[in-house]
Amino acid sequence: MKIATLYDCFExxxxxxSIDNETEEGFVSTIVENYxxxxxxxxxxxxxxxxxxxxxxxxxVIEMLRxxxxxxxxIDQYRCELRSRAAS
Numbered sequence: 001m002k003i004a005t006l007y008d009c010f011e012x013x014x015x016x017x018s019i020d021n022e023t024e025e026g027f028v029s030t031i032v033e034n035y036x037x038x039x040x041x042x043x044x045x046x047x048x049x050x051x052x053x054x055x056x057x058x059x060x061v062i063e064m065l066r067x068x069x070x071x072x073x074x075i076d077q078y079r080c081e082l083r084s085r086a087a088s
Contacts, residue, residue: 003042006057009035010064014075017083022075027065032057 004012009031013019022030032054036046046053065075072078 004035004038006031006035006060007064009038010061010068014065014068014078015082017079017086019079020076024062024065024075027075028058028061031061 013027013031013034035057036054039046069075069078072081
């Protein structure tokens with residue numbers, strides 16, 4: 001069974017165009033939590049370094065988000081543009 005990468009979780013959630021009014025903080029925590037649950041389901045445990053791991057993953061997701069949505073004011077504006085492209 002394939003383990004979803006952090007980027008897979010990121011892309012899947014970012015491209016979910018049914019989500020409205022999501023803050024950057026909410027977006028980042030959702031991605032990291034989903035990723036850690038996915039990894040935990042495959043036998044990975046981060047108990048001794050959970051806080052450091054969570055923080056480091058949050059930093060990675062923030063960097064991915066800024067690169068992916070460059071030129072947009074917010075995640076919502078980025079998704080709005082994707083919705084308008086899909087409607088065309």
